[in-house]
Amino acid sequence: MGSVKHQPKITVGLMDRRSEVSGRMNGHYYGDGFGPLSHRFLARATEKTIVLFDEADREICRSQVIQLRSSKNSTFTLFGTTLGNGFHWEKREDQTFQGDLTLRLHKDGTITVINKTSIEDYLKSVISSEMNPASPMEFLKSHAILSRSWVLSGLGQRKRTEKTLNLTEKTKGRKVLRWYGREDHDLFDVCAGDHCQRYYGIGKKISRQAEEAVQKTQGMVITFQNKICDARYSKACGGFTEEYDTAWEDRRVPYLKGIPDASSPYQPIKTEEEARRWIVSEPNAYCNTKELGLLKKILPGLDRKTKNFFRWTVQYSRKELEKILQEKSGFDFGALQEIVPLQRGPSGRISHLKIVGSKRSLIVGKELEIRRWLSPTHLYSSAFIVKVEANQFIFQGAGWGHGVGLCQIGAAVMATQGFSTEQILKHYFRGIEIKKIY
């Protein structure tokens, strides 16, 4: 690994598949052989090229790739970017970014908008976008180290493999196993939405606390055997964290092990009976908090609609569930007969689920695909048990998200209880070290 002198740059995909992009340059930008540019601009995809116009509607240049370098302290604003793409909180607003702006023509003739910026500036925006600034500082610092590790480990991966996996799928007869890799992007390192990490721009949106958390941890990452960790996180584990291969490919990642998210020595779940007992119980755990004041401090406004994430119940009539299943999976199961967990990870999350109907039965995995098939949106988690009563399918579950790595709500609660950044990170990622690499 070794240390690097300068912090790396990162490319972030801000917009995708647009026929037109409009915005404003605040300050001076320079292109190849033109500039300075400032004020409003418009880019339009025409046949096999992008045409850039200035405020007076004059053509500035046309090319498949238009790179605009920022001069000192210049920023650019994009009009009408989408937040929470495809989720229930989707909305549009103008956003401002610092760093360079690139417009690239995609294979399908649309424009992709890319921002190149320093990792540390990127992180200030991520921490501000993902976290409420009122969260405890030790939690914000833990998250800054975690997010930095995740990004830097991914940059290495992308350079090594140079391949793009859209979706990893194994469909063998009666089995549909899918997971969604982090190497989805071909034109940039990370996207600005929930798929990677939320990056909603700068300006008013950078909180003083996020800035402080990033500055105080500058260049710090978590490492395992001298390699930067592919550090994962999710909202709430439900009392026990999950292992990597319940959510992604069959591979053991030593620092992503299932551990009790509590001071109690809970044991990993091995049998259906243990899963049932765990899910219907309310174990003491760091993420088992109902204190609304604290939750409001941890979760950004967009997420506060969700309160019962530690233990939850969802109920459908047989007809409703048959309809959801057909829409989401694309398979007609006929009359739904049984839903049988075949394999669970240590947190109780199901990685392989059998669905039995009168027309077909199928095994589905892994955790995200299971959550997708069984809800109009997504089930909170795949750690659930199913009861069938009078034509009703009742799902009782635990936790929110894949549960692998750091539990965000648990970590924030630990911080309020006085645990340090180092203690929090070493609790969720066993055997790691914290290192400053630049």
Ligand SMILES: [Zn+2]
């Ligand atoms: Zn992404």
Ligand SMILES: [Zn+2]
């Ligand atoms: Zn937890």
